[in-house]
Amino acid sequence: MSDTITYSYNQPSTLRKSGTSDELFLAQYSEVQKGNSPCFFWGKLTDPFIVSRCLITLSNVVKSSFNLSPFQMALLKDPIVTAGNERIRFEGFSHCAGVYARVDVMPDGHDGEFLENGTTNVDFNPPMISALSAVRKNENVVLSVGQKEVGLHREGEKTVERKVPLPIKWIKGLTTVQIYLADATEEVKGNRIQAVQLFRTIPKGKVKTDYYLVKRGNQWMFSPMKSNDAICIGGVHRLKLLEPLIPLIDEFRVFPHPDMQSTTWQLYFGTVRFSLTLSRDHWRGFSGEGAALESLIEDVPDEWIQAFDNYSYANQAFNPTLLAIEESLDMAQIKNITARLAAMGLLGFDLDHNEYFYRRLPFKMDRILSLNPRLKGAEKLVAENKVTIVSEESGRVEASVEGSGVNHTVVIDGEQARCTCTWFARHQGERGVCKHILATKKKLQVND
Template sequence: MDVDFEYQYQHTSTIAMGGRDKSFILAHCSEIEQDNQVPCFFHGSIIHSFVASKCLSTLGKTVRSHFAISPDQRINMRDPIVSVGNGQLHFEAFSSCNSVYARIDVLQTGIDGEFIQSGCTNVDFNDATIRAFNTVGRSDKLIVGVGSNELKVITSRAETTEKKVSLPDRWIKGLGNVQVYLSQMELAFKLNKIEALQLFKGLPKSAVKPEYFLSKSGNSYTFSAVAKPNSLKIGGIHRLNLIENLLLHVDSVSFYKHEDQQSTAVVLDFKDIQMLFLLSESVYRGFSGESKHIENLLVQLPEEWLLSINNYFKTNEVFQPTLVSIEHDIQLGTMATMQASLSSMGLLGYDLWSNNYFYRKLPFKLSRLKRCNPRLQNAVKLVDDDAVLLLQHDKNGIKAEVKGSANLSHIVVGKGNDLQCTCTWFTNNRTNRGLCKHILAVKMKLGEV
């Protein structure tokens, strides 16, 4: 379900040309009211301007890409999220179908500017801004402002615009799920520029249904529809066409493999800039429907615990769960629940290069824990309605009958954490997209968390 939040940009994003200096003043808007009072989060130049512009243009292209939706749904385009803080800039977005997550990380060594305030905000990526990114040359200077140092001047240049877009729950849900996938990945292949350019010559240009596999033979890499030992599975491989225009500028391209091959990550390294793409298993599988951390949400934590963590961390600050649990005397089990809760509100991201979580200062809304996890709420209702009947619970295992609608019941059987269900969800997905509501309800009934 999409929840409308009215973004009221005080002005449009503007581009000022002065010789070879091109200044992009990105209009911003946040759900956090005090952040809206900040005229500017960051103002300065990105050192590798040409590469940064190409990456930002690709990010805009990603947001507008639709791999599994009808054309009339393309109007629901989203403005990227920008995280400013800890000496870095993060630009994040999903494709319209939610099957591709993209993030640009501009590192501290690639920035010459002033971080006025840390924070997380949406920025106006209008058509004129995206077109202008494509005009930045190799010798041009790229100046970026998230907000404006001179709000009156900018406002006088452009008419005040009230732009309304939807802030969908699926973006929040997607942010929560992608960091789970990323934290469970390991490096599969690392290619230099020449190897990457040769590899992408064999990339299908149009949509393909079969899964493809990336494999190495001798000193060369190939995409093939045939699986080979140690190959990397990539579903909806044509989505990688998003990054082809960036390959001429990379230092390396790294492919990351998820432990159960349910997603694939590609990281383009430009030294001071990195761009990450995370692809779901198929174009019909959006990250918003994964519920990778749903089991850790069976226990509800006091609101003040989560609020204290949210007040403690700043945007882009490293978040190390083990260290946080030690410093604040939090049990590891409780920390897992806390981490899942923060993720469900979109407050955590994950950096593959440093293998660390980072914090996003998004609105702290506990209502999103419920709204973004309807399967969990359905499980709670099953327990409240006394729809779970335990038939067996001993050393040999568990067997339970869970009553559904239309007098249809499902059987949950298994031992320990290895539970199975007769429902259609479990048949189609197993546990790859989180537990079904019936297994969740049985676990809640047993108090197993």
């Protein structure tokens, strides 16, 4: 399976100077188009200086890696931009997929028109970064997501086509990040001065041990010593990506995952937000966590997925609880539908509004299995009759799953599940369940 999805553009992204204003054009492409408008959004930014600094920081995240070789780091990828629901969102991952960043330009952050809801891949080439760096305060900058015009250029002008790879692991990472964000809660809130003081406590150089966010008196600080109510950051050196923005913020908030699988840092600049989500360990990528696997084992009709995709596209938001009430659906069904939409990269999560937002990414419904090899392996185990239910009583299930030269024992007791395979022994369920547990749960559904 290829690890990229190839894009073709009619023209590269550019920042054009015209008179007293600059116009930022982001090249647009989508595998599936719901509308015919060549332009998603067109309008002025109310605070272009802050937006430009946030986009430069986002680009630095995309260029960074915390576990890959210099050669792998040279294969730069481009961020994603979504226009819809009166908001413009830029997203991207580090190369190792262990750091996720997002820039949200809120409704008051622009003065323009949304001609079409859509998602595109953004071309962050060196001239673009240079142009963004030159944006000054109180400068008039027009942002265009998509193309303002479509046409062939003649008489010395030409149509430019540029291919940009979108990593499959980004879609896999988007799935896990949104699930972690949906479970995260705000634990820390502070102002600019507190943020400056806190970031001064980040140790210099690369950190090889876990660091924690702790409170000493009235001051927050980073410490290698774990204490009660401490928030695990993991590789704290990754937060250095935020240092250029800290002097500009109004406030910051920290949202840890309940099981400390991730921490999200949100920086607020009035009409603009910057979010940075870190995986539990610096060497762990979100693309390999498998947080959605158990929600994907139950079959959901493709027409349901298509219907809820259309619903999300029309509303540009997805509230599972309200939808369950409105459509009289069981919450378990809604959870499975949500997992599938997220697994195709169609849903992001907004912490401040506590709801999913919609993004249009290249997807096919049959791509879920290819994106989740453990799920594909579980389906194969069930299809080849390699799962035997040994006993089932009082909510406790024991199964034998045939492996390569050895049989694995799976025990499911209520909400707890364990397996004798090496994957479970290594991760203890922290990175999603193994294919043997998935296959056993799938087998139980088939028997029912």
